[in-house]
Amino acid sequence: MHTSPFTTKDYVRRMERAVEQATAAGLSGVLVAPGPDLSYFTGYRPTAITERITLLVLDAGRDPVTLVPALERPDAEAAPGASAVSLLGWADGTDPYAMLAPLLDPVGHYAISDSAWALHLLGLQRAVPGARFRAMTEALPMLRAVKEPEEVDRLAAAGAAADAAFEQIVSVRFAGRTEHEIGAELAALLRRYGHSGVDFTIVGSGPNGASPHHEMSERIVRDGDMVILDFGGVWADYRSDTTRTVHVGPATDEERQVFDVVRRAQQAAFEAVRPGIACQEIDRVARRVIDGAGYGRYFIHRTGHGIGLTTHEPPYLVEGEPRPLVPGMCFSIEPGVYLPGRFGVRIEDIVTVTEDGGRRLNRTSHDLRFVS
Ligand code: ZN
Numbered sequence: 045m046h047t048s049p050f051t052t053k054d055y056v057r058r059m060e061r062a063v064e065q066a067t068a069a070g071l072s073g074v075l076v077a078p079g080p081d082l083s084y085f086t087g088y089r090p091t092a093i094t095e096r097i098t099l100l101v102l103d104a105g106r107d108p109v110t111l112v113p114a115l116e117r118p119d120a121e122a123a124p125g126a127s128a129v130s131l132l133g134w135a136d137g138t139d140p141y142a143m144l145a146p147l148l149d150p151v152g153h154y155a156i157s158d159s160a161w162a163l164h165l166l167g168l169q170r171a172v173p174g175a176r177f178r179a180m181t182e183a184l185p186m187l188r189a190v191k192e193p194e195e196v197d198r199l200a201a202a203g204a205a206a207d208a209a210f211e212q213i214v215s216v217r218f219a220g221r222t223e224h225e226i227g228a229e230l231a232a233l234l235r236r237y238g239h240s241g242v243d244f245t246i247v248g249s250g251p252n253g254a255s256p257h258h259e260m261s262e263r264i265v266r267d268g269d270m271v272i273l274d275f276g277g278v279w280a281d282y283r284s285d286t287t288r289t290v291h292v293g294p295a296t297d298e299e300r301q302v303f304d305v306v307r308r309a310q311q312a313a314f315e316a317v318r319p320g321i322a323c324q325e326i327d328r329v330a331r332r333v334i335d336g337a338g339y340g341r342y343f344i345h346r347t348g349h350g351i352g353l354t355t356h357e358p359p360y361l362v363e364g365e366p367r368p369l370v371p372g373m374c375f376s377i378e379p380g381v382y383l384p385g386r387f388g389v390r391i392e393d394i395v396t397v398t399e400d401g402g403r404r405l406n407r408t409s410h411d412l413r414f415v416s
């Protein structure tokens with residue numbers, strides 16, 4: 045699938061929007077550290093993120109400036125959005141925090157990237173003792189949440205590649221092989237279908253499926269097991285994350301019933317997606333279906349999370365999140381039921397909000413699939 049690279053114009057627009065949102069939130073500016081935020085605003089991804097500080101200062105009062113270690117300046121100059129920011133190099137043996145101080149309002153309030161190292165934030169606090177700092181995802185949670193069309197296209201391509209991997213993995217043998225073996229095969233398929241890296245492959249068979257954070261083990265998958273497959277990776281910098289639950293051989297009535305409850309919860313939550321609805325309402329819709337079937341206390345996590353340059357980011361579909369869905373937002377809908385010591389079922393699709401509803405970026409069937 046085709047991607048168009050982001051342009052300087054894209055980066056400038058994103059930085060302007062950050063300043064607007066910061067101002068509207070009563071902040072003086074935004075401090076952007078290496079990681080997904082810096083990549084989003086400038087396309088710059090330092091090869092090694094180290095004790096030497098790199099920081100982009102976005103402030104309503106001045107043009108964007110990135111403080112970089114002098115030895116990394118050539119790399120920063122080669123970044124896609126480099127022409128939209130001025131660079132300020134600092135040399136080993138000098139105090140980078142003292143160089144940042146004149147760029148900040150001495151009594152200002154700043155949002156700083158979640159990924160900023162504590163070392164650097166503490167240095168800033170020493171250098172600008174009157175300023176206050178808040179975590180980016182608390183102060184400006186929706187900064188990267190509304191995706192541009194090109195971002196949605198990349199997430200869709202990542203989703204399609206993950207779907208292709210799933211369609212292959214269901215034809216391999218499960219019974220008699222370890223979770224690790226199946227996970228390794230799934231990872232190879234993710235790469236084969238275009239992922240440049242694999243973030244995780246969860247294979248939760250039988251009782252292991254009842255633990256949502258179980259990754260993989262040496263457990264040998266057996267006939268009669270329910271198996272949760274939750275996997276994702278990176279495709280043109282954007283992430284995939286999808287879950288399907290399969291069964292080895294014929295399933296019991298109870299297994300089919302639990303599966304059907306989760307499927308109905310996922311479908312109901314998807315159908316509730318539209319601009320303006322509160323994030324927590326999507327969670328409630330899914331929970332209502334599972335509660336109604338008597339499995340409420342076995343649905344032990346939120347319904348979904350935003351996805352983009354990272355696998356987990358705002359918006360979170362969780363009780364207590366009243367912010368509304370906006371066209372362009374992309375997130376998972378992944379209800380589950382986990383019966384301790386027995387088995388688990390989860391179904392997860394990435395969904396994007398459209399002008400009048402939602403569109404799934406994962407398209408494989410929600411029917412219970414039987415493997416051998
Ligand atoms: Zn079974």
Ligand code: ZN
Nearest residue numbers: 274285286392
């Ligand atoms: Zn997942």
Ligand code: ZN
Nearest residue numbers: 285376378392
């Ligand atoms: Zn997920």
